[in-house]
Amino acid sequence: MNSAMGIIITMESIMRRITLFILVIALYMIPTLEVYADDQRGFIKVRDKDGQEVCLYENSYALLIGVSEYTNGWHKLPGVKNDIPLIKTALEEHGFKVIIIENPTYEKLDQEYRNFINKYGQRPDDRLLLYFSGHGHTMKLAYGADMGYIVPADAPNPNLDQTGFLSKAMSMQQIEVYAKQIQSKHAIFMFDSCFSGSIFDITRAVPANISYKTSRPVRQIITAGDTDETVPDRSIFCQQFIEALKGEGDTDKDGYITGMELGEFLQKKVTNYSKNSQHPQYGKIRDQFLDKGDLVFQIKPTVKQINIPTIESDQPHIDVRNKPSNIMMAGSSFMLPGLGQYKGERYISGTTFMVLSLGSLVTSIIGYLQYNNAMEKYDNSIKEYHNASNSDSILIAKQAMIKAHNDADNKYKFQQIMIITTGSVWAINTLHSLFVGPAKSENHNFHSSDVGLNSYGNDNSVYVALTYHF
Template sequence: MTYTKQLSIAAVVLAIAGGGAFVALRGTPPAAAPAAAAVAGATPELMPELHAMLAAYRKIIVLLADEKTLSESDRKAAGQVGQSLFHENLERLSKVQAMLARTQALPPAQRDAADDGLLSYIESAADLYDADRLAFREVLLSLQKLAAADQTLPAIKLHKRVSEDLAALEDIEKQYDKEINDIFSRFDTRAITPKRERWDDYVAHLRKLYGREQIMKDYGVIVPYPEPPKSAEQEVQAKEIFGNALPPKTVVLTFDDGPHKSYTEEVAAILKQYNVPGVFFQVGQNLGKLDAQGKQTLSANAAESRRLIDAGHTVGNHSFSHALLSKQQGQQLYGEIANADQLLKATDARRSDLFRFPYGAHNAEGLSILSKLGLRSVMWNIDSLDWADPVPSSIANRVLTTLSKEQRGIILFHDIHERSVKALPLVLDKLIADGYSFAAWDGHEFKVAHGGRPEPEKIAVSTGYANSYAVVIGINDYQKWPKLQYAVQDAKAIRDTLVNRFGFAGERVFTLSNGEATRNNILALFHDKLADAQLKKDDRIFVFFAGHGATRQLSSGRNLGYIIPVDSDPQQVSVDAIPMTDLQNIAESLNAKHVLFVMDACYSGLGLTRGGGNSAFLRDNARRLGRQMLTAGGADQMVADGGPNGHSVFTWTLLQALNGKADLNGDGLITATELAAYVAPAVASVSQQTPAFGSLPGSEGGEFVFQLPAEAEFLSAQSAQLSADAIALNSKLDKGRDQKADGNTVLVKNLQGEEQKIAAPKPVDASSRQLAQRANDKGLQLYKEKQYAQAEAAFTEALKYRPDFGLAANNLGFVYYKQEKYAEAARWFENTLQIDTSRAIAYLNLGDARMHLGDSDKAKKAYASFLELAPNHANAGYAKEQLKKL
């Protein structure tokens, strides 16, 4: 491709203070600048890597843009994730460099087109801001070196063009200096800061693309709250070396992640020029490799390590592969430390006994391994952020500003980037001018060579019941009344919920269905069965009736409600039906603390009163009798059938409420009032029914209480979810209930047709463990309704309360998996296994995620671990089939 005019890049860089998007770095051909799609077509292998590099670069900016406002724990976590992104980009850069080398070996026409496509994208892609282009500096430097090695005319032209681009990046760097320095600085400025709309514009644009907390969560990190106590951390720190113990105005210069084939040598040359020592923490795989028998093969970089030691610098261990060692254990963790040490010894026996954990992240086992190997951990207290900040002067300003407050410290640099090399002289000039000394490791310490307690668990809330009884009645096949379709199925579902979810003993749940539910049998069940049970004063009784109801007006004008047994005659309701006054009398005579009637039938004729909770709810509730009733609707209303799974709308809503939706105040308890406050407005919003609720005569204001069980399901591919019609109805129910509620307060009718305002009890004090469990339970509920974004937020909340909650970690991973975010899912399944190595289902999930990522070796290992832990699991056959495919 030929250009009619070749312009210097620096001449066309826009003045950043003027605002607006970055238009072009170079002159453009007569036609418009290449579109992104055309560029991608010209370099199909390279462009995805460049896009991924840019995305990671942008995420690092977002992670640290609010650093001044972050807590120490937030800042540390953001730094660890940022360094993960940074090291991922190092791997991408290595791939890009290999691709560029292959490109230069192509036939001239293909090579020139590919080079032009790459440079046109960096120079003039319309969707790039000028700050974005700084992400590609190392790519341009690599291309420049390749061009310099070729003396042909096209290579000379390419070298000139790349050199112009690099010069333009220098101009961008200078223009953005103040903006980026302000963004990355940890400290407030002392003077009035002018408004810098260009940089604010850029960061605002990035925040639309990425959120800091989401980036961290995607990389397996959630910052907990409340902040963990410091006592254990301080104990760990006592075993390590930190810069705050150095004498005043003393610093140690440390450089991580090398040796690099060119930048390490440049850093050493600068240190020699200033006559100051450095400590280089090196990654084992950069020095060489080990075979299965442990035999070392050193690479060319090992020579650079020896030269550092010869020059008087210290070389230490930075693990074998720069893995996140806080999430490793056993032989894998040991190998990361010991294998790197073995390669360092092979490189030069004079290697030091210093070790730096990648990202500064470790666990107790890692520190124990260091002790066994005779190594010492060295941390830092001054982070240059050179891995994140693209501007050398900004890096230098950060180090100097931090030192002005700390007055001493171990400084963290990296010897693998050009910007670090550029920043180092700026730092050294100022430190020497300010009279700082530079300490070196003498084998025992750093010397200048010359002149909280855990949160106590609160007592778990308890309903305080002795025994739980239930009467469950469902009638479809009436003899003389219209037949129903769903009542028996409703009764069965309620019984199963009471037994399987709330722990009612099966022998204490008395059930009558269809022909069994005669008038005599129903009354006998109350008078005889419950009497024979020898009820105690701390027992509770739950009564559920699904069938016909009727209302008859008395001569006084007062309505009286009836439930209709299977053998009742419509013409003889007052004789062979059961009036609600009888149920009132039965309820009042029962020797139990709390009784709750839930009637999936419509009628009128009970005078109900209201009993409420207060701030001392559980304590007071244990002393007060409770007799309450919730009905499906009033007189002349029809029960709405046709709900999901063969249920009436009322019973379906009741089941969802008992599944957790009625825990309106989030205390892990569902009171009868909360049940009504969810069910009544929800049912009324989707049907012609107006459910009613209140307390029966004889009630003293006590509340029937369900204690929600702690969900223990580890989500997997076999986890059940609701059908589409069930999800649709639940959405309508939730929306309808919310529209009729004012917070946790709603208007609900009593059986006289009058409105009463009811509200849920206030939450009880709960521990972090309890709050985490509730958030996880909420996440499971949302997952079953396929509300993945909300489920993700709930599981995240659980992990904020309890970072070691393996159940929530797995479930968060599976929500990612369902959204086809397999890399993020794999990180969280690995987190789960770090918390609980015996959790078989997490290995199965991890295997599935790794399969989708194309990582067959790790998938195979995960499936094998699953089968080893659970050889008889229902999914063992599936795991074996997956292994056969690998």
């Protein structure tokens, strides 16, 4: 038993060291993981005209619905099939996760709107865009008001079956219900269709600058045209929406496109390019709690390459890349095996040390768990030995106890070997970084084609960088 207790005390000391090692690695990796997570989520922060930071979105989601195959009296729209993938690509470049639904019936359309909102529209700091491309229609209701409808694949033509149309088409009142079910603060509904915009206030105001008010809740709507207008199958609205996202929609050149800017841009461009046959409508729904903010797209800086005349020189170039010192590499490798080698551009050795360290550490932990299990069996065999009541049972229990002790001893020895191996790999990895240092670059003759002058930014902010290509 004394021997067993000694083994347990030693293993506790070893496990404390392993735990410390894991904690050190975890603490070192936390900043990297946080940056990676923010990049993946597409977290967006903007600055207002006074330079104050306004935090807007953690995630961005888009639902794209395209109806091209109509089956009940409407002409088909083959161009929709081409438009939806183009919009998907443009939105993905702005950090949106995109879901595409094609040719839904009324029941499918209703289900997909609800599913999308329930899954992606419940987090306040997310941004939603819901886009419909297909036929739209406006009807004069019995009490005199106009009501706009979007037309799913199975809705009949109202000129042939008005009752069937009303049971299958989706009214703007239903869209308003969806809009109010969303918990995300910013959502925009876009319709590449023409119908009456009866549920929202049509806007003519000049878009406001980015400010703290921008982050307040809003439900915005943009349509491709007004009542009784016709949208061509080759969509001007779609083309100009994509151009807007590329930067043309940033009418005030502040690096951002707000929902109001987008509506104003589409109204001007589509009206012009359609030769005044389409008049897009845009605005916010009539709700005092959902008409204060403004959805925002962030424009990526442009990059322009400036060519420099060719100049030859026989002088070897000076390696100006910032390379870590041997001590810095050793410190990094001590914190995380292989990291110093990576910083010194010794990628093969860095990968090797990372794999060896991780493998030996995992094997050590597995060995400890196996040893722990063996010790439990050994303790149980001791109890059985003391509880044995006759010579035969005592003999059997003694043999079982000896076997369990030997098994625990073997597991302990294996654990010791793996601990020594892990420590050795760690030490060798650190010494390798300290004495070998960063990779050396080969000299080559300077040539002006290796130099590039890049400018970044928009009309308000421009950054210039001189780069050398190795």
